[in-house]
Amino acid sequence: MIGTSFERLVPDDRVEEMRANLARISRGEAFTQFRTVRLKRDGSLVEVELTGSPVRNDAGTILGVSAIVRDVTAQKRLAEQVQHAQRLKSIGRLAGGVAHDFNNLLMAISGYAELVMLDLPEDAPGREDLRALLTAADRGARLTRQLLAFGRRQVLHAVPLDLNTVLREMEGVLRPLTAGDVTLQTRLGTEAMMVQADRAQIEQVLVNLVANARDAMPRGGVVSIETDHITIGETTPRPHPSVQQGDYVRLTVRDTGIGMHPEVQARLFEPFFTTKPRGQSTGMGLATVYGIVKQSGGFITVESEWGRGSVFRVLLPVRATALPGAEAQRSDPGARTVLLVEDDEGVRRMAIVMLERLHFTVIEAPAPSDAIRLLRESAHRVDLVLTDISLPEMTGIQLGEIIASQRPGLPIVYMSGFADAVERHQNLEPGVNFLQKPFSIDALAKALRGAPVR
Ligand SMILES: Nc1ncnc2c1ncn2[C@@H]1O[C@H](COP(=O)(O)OP(=O)(O)OP(=O)(O)O)[C@@H](O)[C@H]1O
Ligand SMILES: [Mg+2]
Structure with a gap:
């Protein structure tokens, strides 16, 4: 630089601004934290x-100017990333809150x-209308479930999982997603990739990422799925400022598709953001993925350029080998298995739908004898x-007595449609769980939450 003017570092459209700054200096003023741009050696x-x-x-005469020029690219990027995460979090809070209340309304409607449908004779007028109502309510419930996922408000059934096993067992689901000119490659790390997560949710993450990859490759290409371990230490560059130090399982989904512009990248995790035709896509795919990953204690990043494919990386904390986590899980009301005894098929079906929506695993028994057999077979579940x-065969109360003798302390919730059924069965004491x-x-x-945990 010696012998040349520092104007070499100033882009054309900043020359005016630079002259103004110099004028301030010659008036004896100083300035700090002035944001602008400069040219690098490569232009x-x-x-x-x-x-x-x-x-x-x-003598106090101004002879020249002394300046410090600081590159703030990294600092700015950091601030943007933090802002972005905060924005998603507040949208999530709003969406999750609305979805939660709305979901309850939908459950009541359906x-x-x-x-009502169960009570109507087969040929009753209005059955078709009811069916249409149920279909609409179902669609609404699907949407609210996605919003709940984005808002991190789902009841997660987190268990120890080997991500590699999940992936291997999902091939049958993922392959058909990538039929035609799209090839699916998997490169799984050799060790087990143990994480603590909800299996159904992790599957959801994979399906969404792979479906997006496929959509990005209308003329074919390759989508690859990789797993490996990564340790984020004090000096490791972090993929995102919020990523904490620790050991992670990394899932990488890479495609050779159309890639995306920065404007798309900045918004793709937002709910309802889509560049695809409305009607086909809701734009909830990545919002769901984002919520699930965050709620599982993980992180997701994206790297992409228009025309050059995309890479999505999901980091999930390596599951600690200590058992306390698993212990806490057992008393989690979201992680419980219910034995459902109900002879009416219609009511049983509805109860199953409801229980599954509440994230219970259901074992169904149409009759007391089935219940007793199933309980013996699945004693620990x-x-x-x-x-x-x-x-x-017998009343639910009598069944309850048999169960109590076989499995003392197992919580039992009774349900009945007859208002006076409780009175007629005197041995159903006050305070017993009744629905x-x-x-x-x-x-x-x-009612189920109120039931004591063993
Ligand atoms: N692998 C990818 N390559 C290029 N663009 C992508 C990729 N994944 C996501 N996108 C962009 O991000 C947007 C949002 O994705 P997201 O999965 O949330 O919604 P969608 O796929 O449009 O709709 P939905 O998943 O609800 O069917 C997409 O519309 C697309 O523009
Ligand atoms: Mg999608």
Whole structure:
């Protein structure tokens, strides 16, 4: 630089601004944190922050200028990333809050519509209308579930999982997604990739990422899935400022598709953001993925350029080998298995739908004898019994007594549609868990949650 003007570093459109700054210096003023851009050796632009002050001789006459020019690219990127994460979090809070209340309303709508349907004769007018209502409610429920996922408000059934096993077992689902000119490659790390996560949710993440990759390759290409371990230490560059130090399982989904512009990249995790035709896509895919990954304690990053494919990386904390995590899981009300005893097929179906929506695993028994057999066969799996009172073979109360003798302490919740059923069965003591039919999903959740944990 010696012998040349520092104007060499100033892009054409900043010359005016630079002259104005110099004028300030010659008036004896100084300036700090002045944001502008400068030219790099290769001619590209760099964002900088300037600090400038006059240089004087002993007599106080201004002889020149001294300036510090700081490259703020990294700092700016960091601030943007933090802002972006905060924005998604607040949208998530809003979406999750609305979805939660809305979901309860939808459950009541579909639950009661289904009950009305059960009481209607096969040829009753209005059945078709009810069916249409149920279909619409189902679509609404699907959407609210996605919003709940984005808002990190799902009940997660987190268990120890080997990501490699999940991937191997999912090939059958992922392959058909990538039929035609799209090739699916997997390169799985040799060791087990142990994480603590909800299997169904992880599958959801994979399906969404692979479906997006396929959509990005209308003329064919390759989507590859990789797994490996990565340790983020004190000095490791972090993919995102919020990523904490630790050991992670890394899932990489890479495609050779159309890639994306920065504007798309900045918004792709937002709910309802899509560049695809409306009607076909809701734009909830990556929003769901984002929520699931965050709620599982992980991170997701994307790297892409228009025309050059995309890479999505998901980091999930390596599952600690200590057992306390698993212990806490067992008492998690979201991770429980219910033995459902109900002879009416319609009611049983509806109860199963509701229970599964509440993230219970259901074992169903149409009759008391089935229940007793199933309980014996799956001795360690059942956490809770939900039984009807009016049953064939014996009453639900009698069944409850048998269960209590075989599995003392196993919580039992009784349900009945007859208001006086409780009175007629005197041995159903006050304070016992009882659910009045028809019930809303909320009432069901409350009754089951109220049941004591073993
Ligand atoms: N692998 C990818 N390559 C290029 N663009 C992508 C890729 N994945 C996502 N995108 C962009 O991000 C947008 C949002 O993705 P997202 O999965 O959330 O919604 P969608 O795929 O449009 O709709 P939906 O998943 O609900 O069917 C997409 O519309 C697309 O523009
Ligand atoms: Mg998608």
